[in-house]
Amino acid sequence: MIQELVAWLNEFPSSVALRESRYVWPFLESAHVMLLGLFVGTAFVTDLRLLGWSMKRVPVSELTGRLLPWTRIGFAGMVLTGLLLFYGYPLRYYHNLFFRVKVILLVLAAINVFVFHRGIHRQVADWDLDPDLPRQAWIAGAVSLSVWSLIVVVGRMIAYNWFDCTIQPQPAFVNWFAQCPTGP
Amino acid sequence: MLPDDKWLWLFEWFEMTGPGVVVRESVWMFPVLEAVHLLGLCLLGGVVLLVDLRILGLTLTQRSVSELAGQVRPWLAGAIVVLLVTGVLLFLSEAVKCFYNQSFWVKMIALPTALLFTFAVRERVAAKLDVEVTFAARSIAVASMALWFTVAAAGRWIGFS
Numbered sequence: 001m002i003q004e005l006v007a008w009l010n011e012f013p014s015s016v017a018l019r020e021s022r023y024v025w026p027f028l029e030s031a032h033v034m035l036l037g038l039f040v041g042t043a044f045v046t047d048l049r050l051l052g053w054s055m056k057r058v059p060v061s062e063l064t065g066r067l068l069p070w071t072r073i074g075f076a077g078m079v080l081t082g083l084l085l086f087y088g089y090p091l092r093y094y095h096n097l098f099f100r101v102k103v104i105l106l107v108l109a110a111i112n113v114f115v116f117h118r119g120i121h122r123q124v125a126d127w128d129l130d131p132d133l134p135r136q137a138w139i140a141g142a143v144s145l146s147v148w149s150l151i152v153v154v155g156r157m158i159a160y161n162w163f164d165c166t167i168q169p170q171p172a173f174v175n176w177f178a179q180c181p182t183g184p
Numbered sequence: 185m186l187p188d189d190k191w192l193w194l195f196e197w198f199e200m201t202g203p204g205v206v207v208r209e210s211v212w213m214f215p216v217l218e219a220v221h222l223l224g225l226c227l228l229g230g231v232v233l234l235v236d237l238r239i240l241g242l243t244l245t246q247r248s249v250s251e252l253a254g255q256v257r258p259w260l261a262g263a264i265v266v267l268l269v270t271g272v273l274l275f276l277s278e279a280v281k282c283f284y285n286q287s288f289w290v291k292m293i294a295l296p297t298a299l300l301f302t303f304a305v306r307e308r309v310a311a312k313l314d315v316e317v318t319f320a321a322r323s324i325a326v327a328s329m330a331l332w333f334t335v336a337a338a339g340r341w342i343g344f345s
Contacts, residue, residue, distance in 0.1 A: 042233065066243045
């Protein structure tokens with residue numbers, strides 16, 4: 001079902017125009033990369049604080065109150081440029097191994113954000129400046145730092161065609177995981 | 185804006201250096217170095233923006249600029265080290281392509297400028313700033329963001345041309 005939807009999107013004239021464009025596509029890719037500095041960069045700063053590796057005298061609530069809006073702006077930009085990039089090559093990305101890993105990691109990152117904000121962050125005023133932050137806060141920072149780093153890495157790998165369905169033979173796992181249309 | 189061809193031999197030599205050959209002949213090393221280079225960009229972007237946005241009064245205004253800048257300085261330096269090491273290795277593996285690449289030379293002019301500006305001007309000014317910020321400091325923050333933006337954008341564009 002999703003495969004059919006993606007194959008249908010793939011033939012939209014605007015989708016074709018996007019992947020064939022000389023400047024729009026590189027511009028979108030550049031914007032997606034540059035926004036990493038704003039989104040992942042400010043998220044990393046908050047993670048470093050949660051891990052106790054930087055800015056120990058700055059209350060956590062100040063970062064989640066005053067820096068997080070910038071992280072959100074960066075995230076909105078990442079989503080917008082990311083969706084447009086996907087729209088340029090829907091079929092190719094749908095069957096891309098790294099893209100699929102990235103989607104799974106994005107879900108993990110979202111769960112981590114949800115658990116942190118619905119959980120320990122509700123009582124942030126109680127532990128704001130503790131020399132040792134609560135374990136849940138430290139874990140949220142560690143998970144965020146590692147999962148977003150992995151997302152950046154696999155995101156970069158999407159551009160490489162090592163595991164593309166169009167290049168066969170691939171290991172059985174790759175064909176299964178990427179749902180490569182195989183056989184006659 | 186390309187340099188004279190008489191320097192080409194130097195870039196051919198760069199490609200023949202040990203690290204250049206190893207990275208070029210490996211399937212996965214270039215992509216992995218690119219990915220680590222991007223992680224360095226994330227960290228650099230985060231700490232540069234943190235201090236510049238603070239100088240502009242757009243975040244963490246209850247903190248003094250000098251405190252924030254001092255706290256993230258080791259991370260700023262660390263990010264630059266990671267970027268330089270991975271960047272040099274990426275360059276060595278394709279030095280001749282870079283030689284004929286406009287974006288590469290834009291980056292090679294913007295990068296030393298940004299480094300010099302950051303450590304000789306911005307960090308010194310930030311170290312003296314308390315909660316109140318002068319107009320001159322605001323201009324420095326804008327210039328810092330513009331310089332690093334140019335470095336990153338030109339860097340990304342090396343891959344397109």
